[in-house]
Structure formats: structure tokens, C-alpha cells
Amino acid sequence: MSWTPGGDFTPPKDFRAQEPAPPSSTDFTDGEWHRLHPATPLLKGGIVFVVILGIFINNAREQLIGFFIPGPDGNRGGRGDDGDPVGYAVGHGLIGFVVLGIVALLVIIIAIFYVSWRVNTFRVTADTVEVRSGILFRTNRRARLDRIQGINIERRLLARIFGAAKLEISQAGHDANVPLAYLRSASADAVRSEILRRASGTREAEKGEPGQHQGTGVIEKRLNEFLAEPLGEGQTEPQSVVKMHPGRLVGSAILSPFTLFLAAVIAAVIISIATTGQYVLLVVFFPTILGSFSYYSRRVVKSLRYSIASTRDGIRIGWGLLSTSNETLPPGRIHSIRLSQPLAWRPFGWWEVKINVASHSSAKGADNQANTTILPVGSADDVTRVLGLVLPELVGLTAADVAAEDALARGETTADEVAAGSPQRAVEESTRTLSLIEAGMTSSGTEGGFTVSPRRAAVLRWFSWRRNGFREAPGAVLLRKGAIWRELIVVPLPRLQSVGVRQGPILRRLRLASLEFHTVQGPITANVGALDQGDARDFFSKAAADAVSAAKADRTHRWLETQVAPGAGEPQADDATAFPAPDASTRLGDDR
Amino acid sequence: MTDRLDLDGASWTGISPKYKWPEMVSYALSGLVVAALSALTWLAGEWWGYALTAVIVVVTILVVAFTPRRVRAIGYQLRDDDLLVRRGILFLRFVAVPYGRMQLIDVNRGPVVRALGLSDLKFVTAAAASAVTIPGVPADDAERLRDRLVELAESRRAGL
Numbered sequence: 238m239s240w241t242p243g244g245d246f247t248p249p250k251d252f253r254a255q256e257p258a259p260p261s262s263t264d265f266t267d268g269e270w271h272r273l274h275p276a277t278p279l280l281k282g283g284i285v286f287v288v289i290l291g292i293f294i295n296n297a298r299e300q301l302i303g304f305f306i307p308g309p310d311g312n313r314g315g316r317g318d319d320g321d322p323v324g325y326a327v328g329h330g331l332i333g334f335v336v337l338g339i340v341a342l343l344v345i346i347i348a349i350f351y352v353s354w355r356v357n358t359f360r361v362t363a364d365t366v367e368v369r370s371g372i373l374f375r376t377n378r379r380a381r382l383d384r385i386q387g388i389n390i391e392r393r394l395l396a397r398i399f400g401a402a403k404l405e406i407s408q409a410g411h412d413a414n415v416p417l418a419y420l421r422s423a424s425a426d427a428v429r430s431e432i433l434r435r436a437s438g439t440r441e442a443e444k445g446e447p448g449q450h451q452g453t454g455v456i457e458k459r460l461n462e463f464l465a466e467p468l469g470e471g472q473t474e475p476q477s478v479v480k481m482h483p484g485r486l487v488g489s490a491i492l493s494p495f496t497l498f499l500a501a502v503i504a505a506v507i508i509s510i511a512t513t514g515q516y517v518l519l520v521v522f523f524p525t526i527l528g529s530f531s532y533y534s535r536r537v538v539k540s541l542r543y544s545i546a547s548t549r550d551g552i553r554i555g556w557g558l559l560s561t562s563n564e565t566l567p568p569g570r571i572h573s574i575r576l577s578q579p580l581a582w583r584p585f586g587w588w589e590v591k592i593n594v595a596s597h598s599s600a601k602g603a604d605n606q607a608n609t610t611i612l613p614v615g616s617a618d619d620v621t622r623v624l625g626l627v628l629p630e631l632v633g634l635t636a637a638d639v640a641a642e643d644a645l646a647r648g649e650t651t652a653d654e655v656a657a658g659s660p661q662r663a664v665e666e667s668t669r670t671l672s673l674i675e676a677g678m679t680s681s682g683t684e685g686g687f688t689v690s691p692r693r694a695a696v697l698r699w700f701s702w703r704r705n706g707f708r709e710a711p712g713a714v715l716l717r718k719g720a721i722w723r724e725l726i727v728v729p730l731p732r733l734q735s736v737g738v739r740q741g742p743i744l745r746r747l748r749l750a751s752l753e754f755h756t757v758q759g760p761i762t763a764n765v766g767a768l769d770q771g772d773a774r775d776f777f778s779k780a781a782a783d784a785v786s787a788a789k790a791d792r793t794h795r796w797l798e799t800q801v802a803p804g805a806g807e808p809q810a811d812d813a814t815a816f817p818a819p820d821a822s823t824r825l826g827d828d829r
Numbered sequence: 830m831t832d833r834l835d836l837d838g839a840s841w842t843g844i845s846p847k848y849k850w851p852e853m854v855s856y857a858l859s860g861l862v863v864a865a866l867s868a869l870t871w872l873a874g875e876w877w878g879y880a881l882t883a884v885i886v887v888v889t890i891l892v893v894a895f896t897p898r899r900v901r902a903i904g905y906q907l908r909d910d911d912l913l914v915r916r917g918i919l920f921l922r923f924v925a926v927p928y929g930r931m932q933l934i935d936v937n938r939g940p941v942v943r944a945l946g947l948s949d950l951k952f953v954t955a956a957a958a959s960a961v962t963i964p965g966v967p968a969d970d971a972e973r974l975r976d977r978l979v980e981l982a983e984s985r986r987a988g989l
Contacts, residue, residue, distance in 0.1 A: 386989075409955065409989055572989075595955065595989050732989070734956035735926040740834045742919050750834055755924075755956035757989065762958070770834050778836065781925035785910040788929050789985070 265424055266361040266431040270369075273357055274419040276399045278350030281418065293339070359417055361432060366406060368415055380408050380415045382436040383794045386596040387551075388429045389564040392422065397560070404428060409595035409757075433550035433567060438795030475553060477544035478622040479615055483537075485587065489614035490536045492581035499529050540613040547626045550796075554611055564608070568630030569793025570594055572756040573763055574611075574727040576620060576678060583723070588620045588678070589613060593759030609760050617678065624671055630793060632712030633667030634659075635731045638790035639712070640666070666711040670727075673710040677717045677725050680704075687717055688776070693747050694767040707752065707765050707776060712787060714754060714780055716765045728754045728763045730780075730787035738777040740770065752777060834921055841904030841915060848965025849900040851941040853893050860889025905963050910985065912952070912978065914961050924961050929985035930954045934975050938968070950974065955989050 265271050274280075279287075349372070357370040367379040387407040396402060401419035408414060420428060490496075502525055506518045544555040551567040572593040582588070590612035597608065612623045640662065641655040650658075676685035681704040683689060689706035690698055698705050701720035708715050714733070716726040737753040744750055744766075750773035751766035768776075864885045870878035899918055906913040911927045935951040942949060942964075948971035952961040966974060 734930050734954040735924055735959040735961065737922060737924040737959075738834070739923075740921040745834075745921075753958065755954065755958040757955050758957055774834060774836060777923065777925070781911055781913075781927075784925075785927045785929075788927055 265420075265428050266435075268360060268362045270358040270360045272354065273359070273417065274399075274401045274421055275354065276401055277357070277419045278354050280393075280396050280399060280401055361428065361435075363435060366415055366432060368417065378415055380406060380413075382432060383438070384408055385432070385436050385567060386570050386594060387564055387566045388432065389562055390425050390429060391560070391562040392557075393560040397422075406432070407594075407596035413596065429565060430548075430550070433565060436567065436795070437550055475546035475548050477546050477555075478626060479543070479545055479612065479619045481540060481543045481613075483541060485585075485614055486537050486540055488585065489582065489587055489589075490533050492579070492585075493536075494579055494581075495529070495532065496581075499525070536613075543613060545611060545623055545626065551630070552611075552626045556608070562608075566594065567793070568634075568796040569729075569731065569791065571627060571631055571729070572732040572759065573729070573754075573761045574624070574627065575761045576674070576723075576725040576727075578678075578723040580721050582614075586616055587614050588617065590615070590620060590623055591760050593756050593761045595757045617675070620678070621671065621675060624674060625667075628667040628670055629663055630796065631729045632670050632710070632731075633663035634793075635729075635787050635790050636666035636670070636712030637662035638792075639786050642786075642790060670710040670713055673708065673715060674725060674727060677708070677715050679723065680717075681720070685717075687715075688768070688772050690749070690767045691769045694749055694769075696747065697743075697749070697767045702767065705765065705767060707768070709776075709779065709783070714763075716752075716754070716763055718765060726761060726763050728756060730784050731791035731793070732756060733780070733784040733787070736777055736781045736784060738773050744770075750774070752780075754780070834923075836913070836923065839906055839913065839915075841906055843901060843904050844963060844965040845945075845947055845967050846897070846900065847945045848903075848942075848947060849897045850945065851939075851965075852900060853896045854941070856892050856896060857889065860885065860892070864889065900965065903964065907977070907981075912961070914963060924959060926952060926954060926959060926961055927985070928978065928981040931978065931982045934978055934982075936971055936975055943968075948972075952978075 353370070353372055356372060356375075357368075359366065359368045361367075364382055365379050366382060367377065369375070369377045385406055386409055389405045389407065391403045391405065392401075393403070396419055399419075400422050402422045402425040403416060403418040404420055404425045405417070406415040417425075417428070502522070506522045509518050510516060538558050539556055541558050542555065542561070544553075546553050546555075548565065551565050551570070553563060553565045555561065555563040572595060575591045576588050577591070578588050589610065591609050592611050594609065611627070612619060615623070637659055641650070641659065644650045645652065645655060673685065677687060680687070681689075685708070687706035687708045689704065690702045692702070694705070695702045701718065704717055704720050704723075706717050708717075710727075712730055714728045714730065716724075716728070718724045718726070733754055733756065735755045737755065738750055739753065740750040747767075748770050749767050750770040751764060752768060752773050754763040756763060864882055867878070867882045867885055870881055872878075895918070902916065902918045904915045906915075908925075911925045912931075913923065913925050915921075915923050931952055932955060933953045935949075935953070937949040937951060938947075939949070946968050947965045948968045949962060949964040950966055950971055952959070954961075963974075
């Protein structure tokens with residue numbers, strides 16, 4: 238069977254000016270309707286079918302062997318009543334009907350699968366991606382490309398064997414994703430990069446030469462890649478900036494809070510057995526042990542080949558050992574970031590990084606929840622590298638744009654200068670934010686420029702009142718919390734939905750208030766409590782005003798559309814005067 | 830309490846004082862129902878059954894008595910780029926929502942509220958925690974406010 242139906246075939250458009258891609262990878266995005274991988278029915282529902290076939294063959298094995306290789310005893314149909322359905326059928330001369338029935342069933346199933354595969358088509362146009370499916374109940378889903386929240390490519394074990402992959406386009410909202418299951422593995426990558434290229438707002442004519450701007454630090458490199466390179470992905474496989482060490486992974490799983498819980502359960506069981514002499518609780522005990530074992534193994538196996546890399550169209554995070562998934566998050570799709578460090582991780586200096594995003598691919602994360610982790614465990618350097626990938630588009634560009642608009646309004650620069658200096662300023666701004674985040678990871682008190690809770694808040698924050706605080710950073714708000722379980726939350730201003738301040742009766746007596754920063758739902762709740770009410774009020778007003786200007790400057794829904802021409806990446810010395818230089822020397826990590 | 834948390838230079842628009850009636854009635858009714866349920870504990874013949882009911886009655890009376898003040902405390906303000914909403918006296922809360930972040934605006938009119946010629950406005954952003962409502966706005970004002978806010982949101986349209 239031909240993979241692409243002959244009638245639909247059109248010569249691939251020359252999307253890749255330098256090197257024409259193979260037809261199988263480009264022609265999916267030519268605006269015509271296309272079908273999915275021919276093995277789709279087998280991969281979708283086929284596993285059940287294979288199991289049924291396996292049971293049947295297993296039952297009929299002896300008869301089949303006897304049929305093809307007549308044994309010396311000529312054992313064909315002698316035993317009729319030993320409970321084996323195949324033996325029964327053969328013994329009672331019903332073999333013809335049974336075979337006929339099975340063949341008919343097979344034909345019907347195959348026909349249904351074939352028709353459902355035939356009618357399941359998709360197309361990618363300049364602005365939308367559209368999927369049609371269903372035989373009796375037709376569905377037609379069309380999604381706008383500039384609203385894409387992320388694209389995940391999932392390769393399950395069975396699909397990998399067939400060289401197929403599931404592409405899932407995430408959109409904000411409940412059950413709003415557009416799955417393309419299944420595509421040929423190589424085409425899936427090509428379709429993703431093409432969809433992202435169109436979503437980014439670049440036009441073919443605007444494509445320049447591949448980037449000759451290779452900076453030194455992670456942020457510079459990331460931004461140059463982001464700004465100048467038209468074919469960031471697809472040419473070479475991007476390199477992961479973090480290497481996962483198996484030892485660290487196992488250690489982090491063992492030292493996780495879950496282990497504490499498990500230890501508590503075991504202690505409870507032992508105490509109860511020792512005091513009562515009854516063994517009833519063991520019934521609860523063993524399933525818990527088994528369950529925890531699967532938790533640990535899943536956590537470790539899932540993250541063993543974790544990778545995070547930068548592409549032109551956002552960051553790409555890979556998971557999984559046998560079944561892999563690989564998600565690209567375009568710029569500006571991250572709504573908040575949390576760095577956290579449980580007490581047991583502190584001697585090793587490990588951190589975990591989680592994010593809030595507006596949508597979730599159906600692929601599950603290591604803890605079997607929606608995948609919101611972008612670094613399962615890593616050293617402070619790893620955190621720096623991961624944030625170096627995430628921050629430039631998230632806060633750097635917006636902060637630079639806001640600063641540039643202010644400067645324009647004051648008449649300090651001209652529009653041309655602003656356009657020319659934009660990438661450089663974005664690097665500066667994100668470097669500043671990164672250095673502030675690093676300063677906030679382990680610091681306490683006013684160190685790092687944080688505004689902390691006053692002394693009187695110690696009643697409510699026994700250990701952490703010196704650490705509990707907030708500060709602004711270019712394009713973001715930083716919330717620093719927890720003396721025992723350290724946390725640092727980064728809320729990018731262009732993603733902030735609303736700001737709130739609260740004061741209950743207890744806080745009122747202490748003249749305290751709590752601040753809340755509302756972002757889309759996820760594992761992170763960006764609140765900080767027990768602040769001086771004057772500080773809280775001032776920061777509330779400031780954050781509300783900054784959120785408005787950041788949202789105005791934000792342009793990540795078409796992240797490359799208004800970009801300056803390549804070649805503007807060089808630093809311009811006279812521009813630097815208008816904008817504050819990084820206030821601290823920063824570790825940028827090595828530029829692997 | 831003189832040192833109440835307040836924002837500088839805020840000029841609040843209050844909601845209709847009539848909104849206190851549906852609030853008071855509903856609090857009084859639910860207080861009555863809970864008190865009636867708690868009366869079942871009298872069957873135990875212990876002193877704490879009566880105490881429980883007494884506490885519920887007292888709390889209900891206090892809540893109802895403070896309702897007019899609470900309704901007066903609800904206010905909103907259309908600033909240049911965002912909507913500011915204030916509620917609560919004991920549990921005070923301010924929320925600022927940039928106009929561009931509003932995904933949709935609901936106008937709800939329950940039977941009692943409608944009889945008083947009022948409407949409840951509800952604003953939805955991409956964050957569930959925003960939870961911004963302005964209850965008890967006179968119906969005409971509510972329509973006008975909604976149209977104005979939709980217009981403002983449209984002119985400052987932003988992504989998520």
C-alpha cells in the first residue's frame with residue numbers, strides 16, 4: 238500500500254532553501270489533506286488484536302503443529318472433551334465453521350480499521366492545523382498555530398518498533414489537544430519543526446543565513462540561536478545542556494519525601510505488630526511496598542535519558558528509556574517556574590525545577606502526573622543551565638522591550654537603535670534575572686535584594702521569616718520561601734494573569750499581609766505570606782503596573798514575527814549606557 | 830481598626846447598597862437551617878447541644894449584622910490598564926486584573942438579585958485563582974460596565 242495516496246501527492250514546496258528535504262517529510266505541511274501512518278490501526282487498537290491472536294495460536298498450537306507436521310501418533314482430533322475449545326471444535330468436526338467465523342471477524346475488524354484509517358486525515362495550512370476523523374461520528378478539529386502551547390512527540394515501545402511516532406499539539410484548555418497518531422518517526426520531527434516555524438511567524442522570504450553568531454555563554458548562544466538561525470532544529474540534533482547521572486537520580490529518588498512517608502508507614506506497621514502482636518496490618522504493608530517499588534523504578538527509568546536542549550522554536554525536553562517522549566515548548570509558554578530543594582537533598586546541593594504550563598500533553602511524567610518537571614534533579618549548575626535556556630524568551634526579551642519603550646518615551650534613543658540593540662539587551666536582562674535567581678536560591682535576609690518578612694512575622698514563620706520574601710527582577714517576580722524546604726518561585730511578568738493581596742484577622746493584628754500572583758493552574762501556587770503590609774501593598778501596586786507593561790510588550794505568541802534582521806546580534810557599545818549593566822558577575826555555566 | 834490595609838489614591842466605586850438584602854436573607858436562612866439541624870443534638874440531653882445551637886445563632890446574628898458593612902466594603906475601580914476589585918472587612922482582599930487578561934465576562938442574575946434590579950458580574954482569566962466577581966451592580970450599570978470592559982479587553986488583547 239502506498240504511504241501517501243497517489244492522487245494527493247504534490248511536489249514538495251521548497252521550504253528549506255538550502256537543502257530540499259525528502260518528500261516524505263515536507264509534503265505533510267503543504268496544505269493538502271494527508272493520511273496517517275498505515276500501521277496506525279494496529280498501533281491504536283491492534284495490541285488487543287495481537288493478544289487475542291496470541292491466545293488463539295497458543296490454544297491451537299498443538300493442532301497446528303499436528304496439521305502441518307503429522308506426528309507418528311497421528312494425533313488429529315482424538316481428544317474432544319478436555320476443555321480446550323480448539324480441541325473441542327476439531328473433535329466435533331466444527332473446524333470449518335470456527336475458521337470461517339474467525340476469518341469473517343478478522344475481515345470485519347480489518348475493514349473497520351482500514352476505513353477509520355482512510356477517513357482520519359489531517360492538514361497543516363499557513364495558520365491552522367486540522368484533523369478529521371470518525372466513521373459514524375465525524376469530528377473535525379481545527380487549531381490555530383499561534384495558540385500552540387507545545388508539541389510533544391511520543392514514541393511508545395510498540396510504535397518505535399514500527400518506526401511510528403505520535404505527534405500531539407497542545408492547546409490551552411481542557412481536552413483541547415490535537416493528536417496526530419501515528420506518523421512516520423522522521424516525518425513527525427519534520428512536521429513539528431514546520432508547524433513551529435509557521436507558528437513562529439517567520440516567512441520564508443525572511444529567512445537569512447544560518448547563524449554565524451555563536452556567543453560564549455549559554456544565554457548568548459541561546460539567544461543567537463533563537464534570533465538568527467533560521468533552521469535551528471532539523472539540521473543537527475540539539476545537544477542536551479544537562480547530563481543526568483544515574484547515581485544522582487537513584488539518590489534523589491531514595492532521598493525524596495516519599496521515602497519519609499514510606500518509612501513512617503513501615504514504622505507504624507512495626508510498632509503496631511510489636512504492641513498488639515497482630516499481623517493484620519501486613520495486608521496493607523505489602524501492597525505499599527510493591528507500589529513504592531514501582532514508583533521508584535518509574536521515576537528512575539523515566540528520567541534516565543532525560544535531556545533538555547534549546548532549539549530555535551523553544552526548549553525541547555526528552556524523557557523515557559524504552560517508550561520515549563519529547564516535547565518542544567515554544568517561547569513564552571511557561572507561566573511560572575519553581576526551584577525546590579527538600580531538606581534531604583541539601584547536603585548534595587540538588588534542586589528540582591517544575592513549571593506551570595497552560596496545557597498538558599497526554600504523555601505522563603515521571604510521577605505519573607501531567608508532565609510539569611523540566612529538571613527532575615540537578616546541581617545548582619544544572620539549574621543555571623536550564624534557566625539559561627528558559628529565561629531569555631520568557632523574561633529577557635520582554636524586559637528589554639519594556640526598557641526600550643521607556644527609553645524611547647524619554648527620548649534617549651531612537652527606534653533604530655532600539656531595534657539594533659534588542660538582542661544584546663535581552664541577553665543583559667536575562668543575565669541579570671538569572672544572577673538574581675542564583676542569589677535567591679540559598680540566601681536569606683535582605684541578601685540578594687529581597688524584601689523579607691519583619692521580625693514580628695516569626696510567630697507565623699518560625700524558621701523561615703528571614704528567608705520568606707520577594708523581589709522584582711527584570712521581567713519577572715521572584716518569591717523566596719522556606720528555610721527547611723527551600724523554594725524559589727519565578728513568575729514571568731508577561732504571563733501574570735492577575736495580582737492579589739490578602740489580609741485576614743490574624744495577619745491584620747500583626748500588620749502583615751500576603752501576596753498572591755495568579756497564573757494558570759499547575760503544581761505551583763505563587764503566594765508569599767506574612768509580609769509587612771506596607772511592603773505588600775507597594776509591591777502589589779508595582780507588580781500590577783509592571784504586569785500591564787510586560788503584557789503589552791510581550792510578543793511571544795508569534796515569537797519570531799517582529800524580530801530584527803540577522804546581523805543585529807553584535808553588541809552596540811553606545812546602547813549599553815541607557816540600560817543598566819549586569820549588577821553581578823554571573824556564572825553562565827559552560828556552553829556545552 | 831485604623832491601620833486597615835488600603836491602597837494609595839484609590840477612589841472606589843461601591844456596589845448597590847440594596848445588595849445587602851439578598852445577602853442578609855441568605856445568611857439568615859442558612860443560619861436557621863444549620864441551627865435547626867444542630868437542635869437534633871438536644872436529644873442527647875447534654876449541655877453542649879444547647880451551647881452549639883446558641884453559638885450558631887450568635888454567629889449568624891453577627892454575620893447578618895455585619896453584612897451591610899461588608900457590602901459597603903465591596904468596591905471596584907477602573908484604572909487605566911487594569912480593573913481593581915476590593916472585598917471583605919475581616920478577610921480583606923484586593924485583586925488587580927489587567928484588561929488584556931480577561932478571557933470572558935459573565936453577567937449573572939439570580940431571582941432575588943433580579944427582583945432588586947441588580948446583576949452579578951464575574952470575570953474569568955486564564956488563572957482560576959483570580960476569582961474576580963463584582964456582585965450587586967445595578968442592571969443597567971452592569972451591562973454598560975461589561976461592554977466597556979469587553980471593549981477595553983479587546984483593545985489590549987494579549988495571549989495567555
